[in-house]
Amino acid sequence: MSRLLRSRRTLIAGAVVVVVVGVAAGFALFGGDSTTAATTTTTRGSTSTSTTSTTNPLRGVIAPLTGVRDVTSGAARRPALTIKVENTPMARPQIGLDQADVVYEEVVESNITRLLAIFQSHVPGVVGPVRSVRRTDQGVVTPIGGIFAYSGGAQYAIASIRTAPVTLVDETRAGDAMFRDHSREKPHNLFAKPAALFAFGGTPVPPPPIFAYRGSHAGVRGTSVRHVDVGFGNGYAVSYDWNTERQSWDRSIFGHTDLVASGVQESPRNVVALFVNYSGGAGVIGAEAELVGEGHAVVFTAGHRIDGRWVRPDRSRPIGLRDASGAVLRLTPGQTWVELAPIGTPVTAR
Numbered sequence: 001m002s003r004l005l006r007s008r009r010t011l012i013a014g015a016v017v018v019v020v021v022g023v024a025a026g027f028a029l030f031g032g033d034s035t036t037a038a039t040t041t042t043t044r045g046s047t048s049t050s051t052t053s054t055t056n057p058l059r060g061v062i063a064p065l066t067g068v069r070d071v072t073s074g075a076a077r078r079p080a081l082t083i084k085v086e087n088t089p090m091a092r093p094q095i096g097l098d099q100a101d102v103v104y105e106e107v108v109e110s111n112i113t114r115l116l117a118i119f120q121s122h123v124p125g126v127v128g129p130v131r132s133v134r135r136t137d138q139g140v141v142t143p144i145g146g147i148f149a150y151s152g153g154a155q156y157a158i159a160s161i162r163t164a165p166v167t168l169v170d171e172t173r174a175g176d177a178m179f180r181d182h183s184r185e186k187p188h189n190l191f192a193k194p195a196a197l198f199a200f201g202g203t204p205v206p207p208p209p210i211f212a213y214r215g216s217h218a219g220v221r222g223t224s225v226r227h228v229d230v231g232f233g234n235g236y237a238v239s240y241d242w243n244t245e246r247q248s249w250d251r252s253i254f255g256h257t258d259l260v261a262s263g264v265q266e267s268p269r270n271v272v273a274l275f276v277n278y279s280g281g282a283g284v285i286g287a288e289a290e291l292v293g294e295g296h297a298v299v300f301t302a303g304h305r306i307d308g309r310w311v312r313p314d315r316s317r318p319i320g321l322r323d324a325s326g327a328v329l330r331l332t333p334g335q336t337w338v339e340l341a342p343i344g345t346p347v348t349a350r
Contacts, residue, residue, distance in 0.1 A: 063121035064206050065101035065144075067213030067333035075121045079202035080146030082166070083192055085115040086131040087236070089254060090188045093261040096127035098335075102210060103268070106136045106340045111234035111283035116140055119194055120207060128191035130171070130178060133157045135288035136278075136340065138164040143318040144210065146202040149174070151190050156286060167202040210318045211270075214330035221323070222304035223349075230273060230339050231346035233283065238339070240271050242303045248334070249300060269334030271300040273347045274310050274319065282342035289340045297321055298347055301332045305349045 060071035065080065085094060087105070097103060100117040108114045116137060117127060132153035138161045141148055148166040152158075161168065171178050177196035181189045214220075228240040228249065238258075240249035251258040251266040258266040275296040280287035297310040299321060308323040321329035341347060 063101065064209045065118060065120045066335065067209075067211070067331070068121065070121050074123070076206055078120055078123075078198060079205050080141070080144040080207040081119045081194055081197055081202070082137075082141050082144075082146065082148050083117050083119070083127050083194070083197075084131050084133060084137065084148075084150040085117050085127065086129045086188060087113050087115050087253075088188070090185070091129045091131075093259060094128065095191065095261045096124035096194075098260050098262070098264045098266060099124040100335065102336050102338065104140050104338045104340060105232075105238070106134065106140075106289060107232065107278060107282050107287075107342055108134050108136075109283060109285045109287075111232070111236070113232055113236045118144070120146075123194050123198065125193065125195075126191050127194055129184070129188050130190045130192050131187070133161045135160045135286060136291070137161055139289065139291040139315060141166055142315050144207040145204055146207055147197055147200055149178075149192050149197050151187070154286075160288075165203075167200050169197055169200050208318065211272075211321065211336065212328050212330045213333045218330070220302045220304045220306075222299075222301075222306035224303055225300065225305045225349040226303070228271060228300050228305075228349045229347070230271075230341060231348075232339075232341070240268075240300065243267060244303070247302070247332075249337075251337070266337075268337045269301065269332040270336040271339065272321070272331075272336060273298045273300075273339040273341050273345075275341050275343050275345065275347075278342055291315075291319065291340075295343070297329075298349075299329055299331065300349065 060069050061073050061076045063070045063075035085097065097117055099122040101120050102118040104116040105113050114131060114134065130149060130151050133150045134157050142164045145165045147169060148161060149169045151171050169177065171190060178190060178192050181191055226242045229237065231237045235254065238251060238253045240251050243250050246267060248267040248269050249271050276289045276291060278287040278289050292312050292315055294309055294311045297308050299306045299308065306323060306329060308321060308329050310319050310321055312319045323329045
């Protein structure tokens with residue numbers, strides 16, 4: 001009887017080791033940094049164990065909207081989340097913009113600017129202030145889908161965004177996903193909670209890339225520059241200064257460093273100026289940036305200026321960037337700010 005029990009115990013121990021080996025191997029396959037796998041051999045009631053180590057240096061996924069590796073793989077499980085953010089002096093300090101993957105700056109009525117902040121690889125706790133939708137917005141979000149969060153808007157603008165393949169969440173529908181900060185004045189005090197907004201669901205998951213990115217060892221062809229001015233009207237001009245240490249563009253607006261509430265300066269890896277026509281006239285109520293067709297583009301990346309073209313044959317596709325030779329213009333992996341500049345807007349660099 002004791003011999004039979006010993007045999008059963010040996011078999012059970014061997015089975016447990018096999019399970020452990022299987023789990024360890026699975027972890028290595030799906031993204032463990034380094035995994036130790038045990039191999040057990042049983043011979044006539046005795047066991048011996050040898051250990052081997054496997055390493056997966058490419059764990060995680062490439063976040064589609066930044067080109068940066070996401071070691072958490074969270075970017076593989078989320079749609080895009082676009083939040084409409086106010087950009088007036090009364091809105092400052094803004095919250096959460098430093099964690100956006102892409103930020104679009106568009107011209108609205110009275111030639112002020114407003115932002116569309118797109119989140120996917122990061123989920124900040126709070127973003128805002130949240131403001132209303134405009135006609136331009138559906139042209140930006142149509143290629144990536146996902147969720148679009150806003151405070152409300154004119155009926156013509158709401159009708160426009162309803163044509164985009166997005167899950168719409170406004171203040172009346174948001175529930176706990178939006179809140180009013182009563183330490184600030186209305187209407188500059190509505191804020192969003194991205195984690196709660198992601199719970200509303202959206203497709204596709206993950207979104208398609210907006211831009212192409214170059215490899216870490218690829219060179220950059222262009223003119224070396226250190227300072228950029230984008231001459232939006234009505235006092236909303238912005239500037240960017242190349243930060244050699246951070247390898248990014250430090251942003252300023254209203255003559256001051258552009259800081260979010262945490263004290264972090266807005267400093268994207270790339271600044272893309274797209275020269276576009278605003279139907280109805282830039283700065284006119286109800287105007288819309290025409291984002292299908294082609295036009296002049298200027299890209300600032302890795303301390304360089306590159307002149308080229310933007311091309312978009314239809315609304316379902318993202319805007320493509322081409323250099324002067326027609327080749328795909330690749331950005332530095334990381335955050336990108338896109339300036340939807342009315343044709344004729346002065347964009348200068350030195």
